[in-house]
Each structure stands twice: as C-alpha cells, then as structure tokens.
Amino acid sequence: MMKFLAQNRHTVQRLGFSAITLMAVVTVLPIVGTILFILFKGGSAISVEFLTGFPHDGMRAGGILPAIIGTLYLTIGTAIFSVPLGIAAAIYLAEYAKDNQWTRLIRIAIINLAGIPSVVYGLFGLGLFVLFLQFGTSILAASLTLSIMTLPVIISTSEEALRAVPQAFRTVSISLGATRWQTISRIILKEALPGILTGVILGLERAAGETAPILFTGAAFFLPRLPQSPFDATMALPYHLFVISTQVPEMPIQIQYGTALVLLVFVLTMNVIATVIRSRARARRQW
Amino acid sequence: MEKSLSWREFIITRLIQSSGYSAILFVALIFFFLLREGLPTLGEVDASSLLNIRWYPIENYFGILPLITGSLIVTLGATLIAVPFGIGTAVYISEIAPRWVREILKPLVELLGGLPSVVLGFLGILVLSPFLRVFLNLPTGLTAFTGSLLLGGIAVPTVVSVAEDALDSVPRAYREGAWALGATKWQTIWRVTLPAAKSGVLTAVMLGIGRAIGETMTVMMVTGNAPVLAVKLGSLFSPVRTMTATIAAEMGEVANGSTHYHVLFFIGMVLFIISLVVNVIASSVVFRAKKRAERILS
Amino acid sequence: MGIRQNAVTVLFGPAGGGKSTLLRCLNRLNDLTEIKASSGRILIDGENILDPKTDVIALRRKVGMVFARPVPLPMSIRQNLTYALELAGEKRKSKLDEAVERSLKLAAIWDEVKDRLDEPAIALSGGQQQRVCLARVIALQPEVILLDEPTSGLDPISTGKVEAALLELKKEYTVILVPHSVQQAARTADYAAFFLTGELIEYGEGKSLFTVPKQKKTEDYIMGRFG
Numbered sequence: 001m002m003k004f005l006a007q008n009r010h011t012v013q014r015l016g017f018s019a020i021t022l023m024a025v026v027t028v029l030p031i032v033g034t035i036l037f038i039l040f041k042g043g044s045a046i047s048v049e050f051l052t053g054f055p056h057d058g059m060r061a062g063g064i065l066p067a068i069i070g071t072l073y074l075t076i077g078t079a080i081f082s083v084p085l086g087i088a089a090a091i092y093l094a095e096y097a098k099d100n101q102w103t104r105l106i107r108i109a110i111i112n113l114a115g116i117p118s119v120v121y122g123l124f125g126l127g128l129f130v131l132f133l134q135f136g137t138s139i140l141a142a143s144l145t146l147s148i149m150t151l152p153v154i155i156s157t158s159e160e161a162l163r164a165v166p167q168a169f170r171t172v173s174i175s176l177g178a179t180r181w182q183t184i185s186r187i188i189l190k191e192a193l194p195g196i197l198t199g200v201i202l203g204l205e206r207a208a209g210e211t212a213p214i215l216f217t218g219a220a221f222f223l224p225r226l227p228q229s230p231f232d233a234t235m236a237l238p239y240h241l242f243v244i245s246t247q248v249p250e251m252p253i254q255i256q257y258g259t260a261l262v263l264l265v266f267v268l269t270m271n272v273i274a275t276v277i278r279s280r281a282r283a284r285r286q287w
Numbered sequence: 288m289e290k291s292l293s294w295r296e297f298i299i300t301r302l303i304q305s306s307g308y309s310a311i312l313f314v315a316l317i318f319f320f321l322l323r324e325g326l327p328t329l330g331e332v333d334a335s336s337l338l339n340i341r342w343y344p345i346e347n348y349f350g351i352l353p354l355i356t357g358s359l360i361v362t363l364g365a366t367l368i369a370v371p372f373g374i375g376t377a378v379y380i381s382e383i384a385p386r387w388v389r390e391i392l393k394p395l396v397e398l399l400g401g402l403p404s405v406v407l408g409f410l411g412i413l414v415l416s417p418f419l420r421v422f423l424n425l426p427t428g429l430t431a432f433t434g435s436l437l438l439g440g441i442a443v444p445t446v447v448s449v450a451e452d453a454l455d456s457v458p459r460a461y462r463e464g465a466w467a468l469g470a471t472k473w474q475t476i477w478r479v480t481l482p483a484a485k486s487g488v489l490t491a492v493m494l495g496i497g498r499a500i501g502e503t504m505t506v507m508m509v510t511g512n513a514p515v516l517a518v519k520l521g522s523l524f525s526p527v528r529t530m531t532a533t534i535a536a537e538m539g540e541v542a543n544g545s546t547h548y549h550v551l552f553f554i555g556m557v558l559f560i561i562s563l564v565v566n567v568i569a570s571s572v573v574f575r576a577k578k579r580a581e582r583i584l585s
Numbered sequence: 586m587g588i589r590q591n592a593v594t595v596l597f598g599p600a601g602g603g604k605s606t607l608l609r610c611l612n613r614l615n616d617l618t619e620i621k622a623s624s625g626r627i628l629i630d631g632e633n634i635l636d637p638k639t640d641v642i643a644l645r646r647k648v649g650m651v652f653a654r655p656v657p658l659p660m661s662i663r664q665n666l667t668y669a670l671e672l673a674g675e676k677r678k679s680k681l682d683e684a685v686e687r688s689l690k691l692a693a694i695w696d697e698v699k700d701r702l703d704e705p706a707i708a709l710s711g712g713q714q715q716r717v718c719l720a721r722v723i724a725l726q727p728e729v730i731l732l733d734e735p736t737s738g739l740d741p742i743s744t745g746k747v748e749a750a751l752l753e754l755k756k757e758y759t760v761i762l763v764p765h766s767v768q769q770a771a772r773t774a775d776y777a778a779f780f781l782t783g784e785l786i787e788y789g790e791g792k793s794l795f796t797v798p799k800q801k802k803t804e805d806y807i808m809g810r811f812g
Contacts, residue, residue, distance in 0.1 A: 013473035017383055023375030024384070027443055028392060031399045034410060085306050092307030096300070102308075108570060109310040115494070115566040116317065116559060117501025119531045123538070123555040127320035131543065148313050155310070168656040172718075175614055176669035177646040177725065181299045186668075191659055202401065209403025212503040212531070216538050238405045238504075245409045246508055256413070260406050271401050275394050 035268070038260050045258025055222065059248050064259055069226055070139075070234035071208055071266065074218070077143025077230070078150055078207045083200055085147070086154030090196070093155070094162035095184055114152035118212040121149045125217035140230040142218025149213055150203040157199025161192040194281030201274040209267050211238040221247075237263040321559055325552035332546060337553075342514035342528070344537065344547045351554060353514040357431070357527035360517045361506055364435025365442055365499040370492055372439070373446025377491070380447070381454040382476050393451075400444030408508030411437050416509055423524065429511035431527040437509060438499045446495040453487020454480060486572045493569035497562055500531075507532035530554050586788050589776060593751060593760045595791070597770040598780035598806065604763045607780075608731045611761070612648040613641045629729070646673060649722030653734040653765075655714035657706030662698055662717055665706045666724045673725070684724045692720035693750045712743025719750060729759045737765040748773055767807055771795045779803045 053063025089110075097103040125145030135141040165188050173183040189196075211219075220233040221243060227234045241259045244251050328337070332349050339350030380392050415436065416428030423432075457480050465475040481488065511526025514533070534551050541547045588594050596604040609615045610627060613634065626633045634644055646669070658665050666685045667675075675681060685702065689695040694716040698709070706717055715735055722730055732751075736744040751773060754760055764770040770777060774791030779800070787800045798804045 009471050009474070013471045016473045016476075020375050020379045020383060023372050024379035024392065027372045027376045027447075028395050030440060031395055031402075034402070034407075035398075037410070037414075038406070085309060088303045088306030089310060092303045096303060097307060106307055106310050108567065109314045111570045112314050112563055112566050113310060115497045115501070115562045115569075117503065117531055117562060119503040119534050120317070120321070120501070120555045120558050120562075123324075123534065123552055124317045124320050126538070127324050127552070128316060132320070148317075151310065151313070166656075168652070168654065169658060171614065172652065172656045172658060173668075175612060175645055175650045175652075176672070176721065177642050178669070178672050179296050179642060181296050182672055186672075187658060202397075205401050209401065209405070211403070211405045212535055215535055238403050241409055242405050242504060242508070245412055253413070256409065260409050263403060264406060267401055267403060268398070271394075271398055275397075 035264065038257065038264050042257035042261025045254040046261065050258055051262070054224070059222065059244055060250065060252055060255070064237070064240060064262065066223055066226055066235040067237045067240040067259070068262060070236040071238070071263075073139050073227065073234055074143055074146060074214065074236055075204055075208045077139055078146040079200070079204055081144060081147035082150040082154055082203065086151050086200070086203070087158050087196060089151070089155045090158030090162060091184060094159045095180065095188070110152045110155055113148070114156075116149075118149065118210055119215075121145055121213040122215050122217060124148075125213060130217055136231060137216070137218055137220070137233045138231045139218055139227055139234050142214040142234070143230075145213045145217045146207040146210060149210070150207045153203035153206065154199050157202065158192070158196045161195025161199065162188060164195065165191045194277050198274045198278045201270050201277070205267050205270040205274070208270065209238055209263065211242055214239060237266065318559065321552055321556040325549060325556040328546070328549040328553040331549060340516045342533070344550070347546070349546070349550045351530070351550075351557075353516045354528060354530045354533050354554065355557075356517040356522075357510070357514070358500060358529040358531070360522055360527060361431050361434045361438060361510060361529055362496060362499045364432060364523060365438035366492075366496050368435060368439030369442035369446050369495045369499065373443045373491065373495060374450050374488060376443070377447045377450035377454055378476060378481070381451050382472070382480065396444050396447050399440065400448070404441060404502060404504040405508070407437050407441065408505040411505060411509035425524055427511060427526060429509055429526055430524050431510055431517060432523050434506045434510040434527075434529075435523070437505050438502055441502055441505060442495040442499045445498045446491045449491035449494055450484070450488045453484040453491065456487070457483045490569045490572050493565055493572070497565040497569070500565070501558065501562055503531040503535050507535050512536065530558055586778065586785060588759065588761060590759045591755055591757070592775035593755050593762055593773050594776040594778065595762045595764050595770045595774040596778050596780060597764055597767065598786075601782065602780035603783040604780050605733050608650070608733050608761065608763055610635070611729070611731055612645045612650055613639070614650065616641065646725050647727050648729045648731060649725055649727040650731040651715070651719050651722055651733065651735045653737050655711055655718050655738070657709070657714050657717060659707065660705070661703045662706045662709070663702040665717060665721050669721065669725050688720040688723035689717075691723050691750065691753060692716045693746055693753070694720060712739045712746065715739060715743070715747060716750065719747065723754070727758065729761065730754060732760070732762045734763050734765040736769065744769075767809075779806065781806070
C-alpha cells in the first residue's frame with residue numbers, strides 16, 4: 001500500500017511537471033516564433049533604398065527613413081526628460097525618503113503611473129502639452145508624453161539598483177566627512193550605474209515601441225521631409241506600421257514585413273544591450 | 288568654500304526631493320486634465336443615453352455600454368489565458384527549470400514584454416486572424432477571441448515576472464521543511480510554495496488584468512471594431528470594440544471641444560479610474576502581506 | 586567621563602552595553618539612523634558636538650572611525666586614502682601623495698601595498714583591508730580615532746599588526762577603542778571604561794582596572810563569570 005502510494009505520488013509529480021513544462025514551452029515558443037517569422041519574412045524587404053529613402057506612391061513604394069529618424073528623435077526626446085527626472089526620483093526614494101505617509105503616497109503614484117493605459121497617456125498629452133501648453137502636435141509634446149509614461153520603469157529599476165549598493169559604503173563615506181550628495185555622486189551612483197542603465201534602456205525600449213501615446217500628440221501620417229524642430233510633427237516606426245497595415249489599401253506585404261522587422265530590430269537591440277549590461281555587471285560585481 | 292558647499296547640497300537635495308514628489312504631481316495632472324476635458328460630457332449628454340447600447344457618434348448616439356462590454360469580454364478572455372500560462376511559467380521558472388534554462392527563459396519572457404503591441408497587432412491581422420477564420424469557420428477572423436489571444440500574450444510577461452518574484456521570495460526553509468516531511472516537489476509547490484506566495488501571485492493577476500484592459504493598438508487592429516453590445520457567449524467570436532480602441536480610433540478625427548471629443552475623454556477617465564482601482568488593490572495586497580510578514584518576524 | 590589625549594581608551598563590556606552607540610555619537614554617525622534620543626553633552630575641545638549648530642562634516646574630519654568589518658570603498662587603494670582629503674578640498678598631488686605614504690606607514694601596511702597602490706582595495710586580504718581603512722582615517726589627520734571592534738574578523742597575526750599600529754598611533758592621536766575581547770582590552774588599554782546594559786560601571790587607568798577593579802561587576806566580567 002505504502003509503495004503504491006509513493007509510486008502514485010511520483011506519477012502525479014511527473015505528470016504535473018510535464019504539464020507545467022508544456023505550459024512554459026507554449027508561452028515561450030510563440031515569442032521565438034514571432035521574432036523568427038518576422039526576421040524571415042521581412043529580411044527580403046531590407047535594402048539600402050528601404051532604409052534611407054522616403055516613401056512614395058502613397059507609401060506603397062520607397063523607404064521608411066523618416067519613420068526611423070522619427071523614432072530616434074522620439075526616443076532621444078523621451079530620454080532627455082525621463083532619464084534625469086527618473087534617476088533623481090529614484091535617488092530620493094532610495095537615499096532620502098523616510099518611511100512615512102508621503103513616501104507611501106509617492107510609491108502608490110508610481111504604481112499607478114505604471115498602470116495607466118497608454119492611450120490615456122495620449123489623451124493627457126493632447127490635453128496638457130498639445131492644447132493647453134500649445135506645443136501643437138509635435139515631437140516635443142510626444143516626447144514629454146512618452147517620458148511620463150516611461151518614468152515608473154526608470155524609477156523602480158533605478159531604485160532597486162541603488163538599494164543593492166551595500167549600506168556600509170554610505171556609512172563609511174559619511175564617517176569620512178562626505179556629505180550625503182557627495183556620497184551618492186562619487187560612490188553610490190557609480191556602483192549602481194549598470195542597474196540604472198538597464199532600467200533606462202528597458203524603459204526607452206517601451207517608449208520606442210509605443211503607438212497610442214503619440215497618436216494624437218506627435219505622429220504624422222506622412223511627411224515629405226524630415227522634422228526640422230522639436231515643434232514639428234514626425235513619422236514614427238510603430239505608427240507607420242499601424243498605418244500601412246490598416247489604413248492603406250493594397251499595401252505591398254513586403255513593405256509591411258520590412259517595417260515590422262526594422263521596428264523589431266530597433267527594440268530588440270535595446271533589449272539585448274540592457275540584458276548584456278546587466279549580466280556583465282553581475283559577473284564583475286565585487287560586493 | 289564650506290558655505291558654497293552647503294548651499295549646493297541644499298539645492299541638490301531640494302531638486303531630488305521635488306523629482307521624487309513629481310510622481311504624485313503627474314498622477315494629479317493626468318486626472319485633472321481627464322476631468323477637465325471629460326466632465327463636460329455630463330452636461331452635454333444625459334446619463335440615460337450615455338448608458339445606452341448604441342455608439343454611433345455621427346448621429347449623436349454616445350452609449351458607452353458596448354465599449355465597456357467589449358473591453359470586459361476581451362479582458363476576460365485574455366485573463367483566462369494569461370493567468371494559467373503566466374503562473375505556470377512562473378512556477379516552471381522558479382521551481383522546476385534547471386539553472387541554465389531559467390537564464391534563457393527569463394530574458395525571453397522579458398523580451399515578450401518589450402515587443403511593441405503594434406507588431407503583435409500586425410501579425411494578428413496577417414497571420415492569426417486568417418488562421419482563426421478558417422480554423423473556426425467564422426465569417427471574419429477579427430473577433431474578440433483573436434484580441435483575447437494576443438492580449439493574453441501581452442499580459443503574460445507581467446504575470447510571469449511578478450509571480451516569479453513572489454515565488455522566489457518564499458524562504459527556502461519552507462520548501463526544505465516540506466521535503467523533510469516527505470512531500471514531493473510537486474506537493475510542495477501546491478501546498479506550500481504557492482500558498483505562501485499567494486498575495487504576490489494575486490498582485491500578478493491584478494497587474495496582468497490591468498495590462499490587458501489598458502492595451503490599445505493590438506485590440507484596435509484585431510478585434511474588428513464593431514461597437515455592439517457583447518454579452519452573449521457568441522460575442523467572443525464576433526467583432527467588438529473596446530474603450531481603448533475607440534479613443535485611439537476616433538480621437539484623431541474629432542473637433543476639439545465637441546461633444547464627441549468630451550465623451551472620448553470621459554471614456555479615458557473611466558479607464559483611468561479602472562486602472563487606479565486595479566492598481567490600488569494590487570498594491571494594497573502587497574502592502575498587507577508585507578505587514579503580516581513583519582508581524583510574524585517581530 | 587573625560588578621555589585623555591594621546592592615549593588608548595578602551596570601552597568594553599558585554600554586547601548591548603551601548604559602547605558602539607557611544608562611539609557613533611562621538612562623530613554623530615547616529616544621525617544616519619532615524620532614532621534620535623540624545624540628551625546630555627559631549628565636549629570635544631570644549632564644544633558640545635551634540636549641539637544642532639555643530640558642523641558635523643568638520644566634526645567627522647576631526648573624529649575618524651574604523652568599523653568592525655573592513656569596508657574598502659570600491660576604488661583603488663590610493664583613491665581610498667585620498668577620498669576624504671579631496672572632499673575636504675585638497676587638490677595638490679604632492680600633498681595627497683605625501684598623505685598616502687605617511688598614513689599607510691603609520692598603519693603598518695606601506696611595505697605590503699606600496700607597489701600596488703592603484704589596484705582595487707577590495708583585492709587585499711581582510712587584515713590588509715582593515716589597516717588600509719585605518720590609514721584612510723589617519724590620512725585626514727584627525728584628533729580622535731574611534732575603532733569599533735576593528736579586529737573582530739581578523740586572524741591573530743593581523744590582529745597583532747593592528748594593535749601594534751595602535752601603539753604607534755597614540756603618540757599623535759587620541760584613540761578610543763571598543764575591543765573585541767577582554768584580553769585585547771587589557772593588552773591595549775591606557776584607560777578603560779566598563780559598560781553594562783547602557784551604564785558606565787567603572788572608569789580608570791587600564792593597569793589598575795584590569796588587575797584590581799573597584800566594582801564587583803567589573804571584576805565578575807573580567808574574570809569571565811558572565812558575558
């Protein structure tokens with residue numbers, strides 16, 4: 001009887017483990033599949049002309065340069081606003097904030113920022129930046145909108161990285177007559193840098209791939225020339241992919257896959273860079 | 288020199304502090320602008336027609352019920368997919384997988400979280416929906432179900448990473464205790480580890496739901512954009528229109544300050560409040576669990 | 586309780602007696618924790634350092650501290666030594682080099698590290714790290730050096746080296762030591778103070794306190810009857 005029970009238990013375990021493993025496989029395979037599929041389908045569309053030319057024939061021919069440049073501009077614009085602000089906020093939470101009601105409120109605010117639907121950010125950007133502050137549909141308005149959306153990712157990963165730096169460094173530095181800020185700027189930030197960088201890149205990666213927040217704040221359907229100033233609207237890869245896959249009839253499938261591929265490569269490169277920075281920093285860390 | 292040093296310190300400290308508080312400011316600003324542009328709706332459209340089943344803005348029918356049910360049915364479908372697969376994958380990663388598999392799986396799942404939703408929508412249009420149309424013998428492949436499948440995929444990384452964190456933070460001693468009592472690894476997972484990580488797993492589920500309900504581009508591209516009331520079981524396999532998709536699809540074409548414009552902001556307000564509630568619940572679960580742990584430990 | 590200049594004063598007693606807390610009060614490191622319950626006065630050079638108007642930065646430069654666990658900052662040995670001086674505004678390379686050499690010599694570690702000053706300090710052994718930490722404090726030319734069980738993690742040979750360094754140091758500095766054993770207390774003390782559950786029980790010259798303690802409790806502790 002005991003033996004039977006034991007065998008039974010192990011059969012259950014084996015079945016259970018197989019089921020769970022299967023679930024993990026089913027979850028992960030489509031990711032790999034999606035990426036390979038787009039690489040495979042889009043590869044043939046990639047050419048110098050495609051990457052450096054303007055679209056013509058109502059997007060049905062030519063290249064996607066303005067969309068690539070636009071996404072670059074938006075990503076850089078987002079970084080300019082969100083990186084300093086996000087890191088500063090993380091420093092506040094990790095190094096200065098006391099454990100009180102206000103701090104708890106800040107944390108709840110950050111959690112909520114992370115959960116607000118991207119299209120609602122779009123509405124907010126339209127209301128505040130485009131209309132109220134009269135930036136118009138522009139790179140500036142879109143970057144600011146994306147920045148606020150990106151903040152929670154940057155704040156929470158940076159805070160985690162700062163907290164991972166041993167407390168003893170702070171105590172020692174202070175005991176040697178350093179001020180709090182000197183301690184942070186000369187020691188803590190340097191040690192937390194890889195973690196912070198990882199968070200920043202992951203945040204910007206999300207911003208680069210977003211469409212909904214820029215729909216009404218900065219994205220343009222088609223522009224005959226590259227944007228000249230932050231107050232110009234811009235084309236962007238994700239929006240362009242949306243447009244050519246839903247709004248343009250008889251769109252050549254090659255160009256669609258090619259655009260998806262370029263967007264994917266843009267995002268994946270950032271992801272891989274972040275992953276590499278993190279794992280290298282982990283390997284090299286001495287504390 | 289000492290004087291200037293302390294001034295610099297003071298200014299930097301203030302700057303850092305205000306950056307910290309900026310998060311509160313942004314949430315307040317977002318809410319304020321949604322209210323400012325959304326509340327006029329209540330003066331322009333009366334409540335009974337707002338809670339109607341016809342969304343046809345050109346003829347001034349602003350019934351948002353079809354949009355709400357559309358969002359609900361797609362989110363429900365996505366949740367039913369994302370929760371079991373998300374938790375299953377989390378359990379696999381944290382409890383079963385050998386180390387090297389874990390090192391590959393974690394970044395992969397993270398990668399899924401970073402895939403632009405417009406790319407998934409694009410594949411949904413070109414690959415998934417034609418397949419489903421033929422496979423399920425439907426008049427169109429652009430249905431709530433298609434949206435649910437893709438949204439499930441989008442919500443999975445959120446569920447996995449939060450649930451995996453929760454499982455990971457269960458003290459190793461719990462598991463060792465169970466093994467020492469003769470429990471198999473499988474029994475330990477179900478009777479010890481998962482229950483111990485319950486609150487974190489619950490948070491994962493809530494955040495996954497939040498992610499699904501707020502997703503815009505994918506659902507706009509694959510759910511068929513038909514604002515009809517979705518309350519029957521069959522609705523899952525017919526086209527619907529979610530709240531997010533409605534805003535995204537129509538905001539570009541409305542005149543600023545028109546009734547339609549205000550109603551779209553009103554929908555945004557509803558979405559904001561939903562995400563607020565979901566996130567406050569999710570985080571209060573975590574806070575409570577933490578407090579309980581502190582009580583036990585002290 | 587007064588503490589003599591140019592001597593080693595040890596604060597000893599069982600754990601939880603308030604020795605480390607007192608030590609941390611002496612350079613206001615207690616400010617870092619959120620618990621603040623300091624009453625009374627601590628005078629250094631006639632100034633009450635608990636006064637809120639005190640310039641704590643200057644105080645910490647005057648009162649250096651070595652911790653139980655060696656904590657080299659994540660930089661080279663040289664940078665570890667010049668860190669505090671640079672923060673204090675010293676930019677001249679010659680002065681910095683001079684301070685590095687002088688303090689490493691005083692901490693009895695110069696010969697071991699003089700050829701590898703630009704290597705990361707973390708690469709040193711525990712005993713070497715602790716002496717670099719000591720040198721780091723000396724580099725600031727403080728008036729008082731506080732040591733909180735500086736040898737608790739070290740082997741006997743390294744401990745001997747640190748103790749020898751202390752004997753050198755007391756010629757120029759006021760040294761206050763929380764030892765990690767009664768034996769170490771007896772070996773190093775010019776003056777000794779015995780703490781028990783937050784109270785100062787006895788304070789006097791090291792020689793007499795360890796041989797003929799006046800208080801019964803002190804005697805019990807030294808003899809190993811509790812603790």
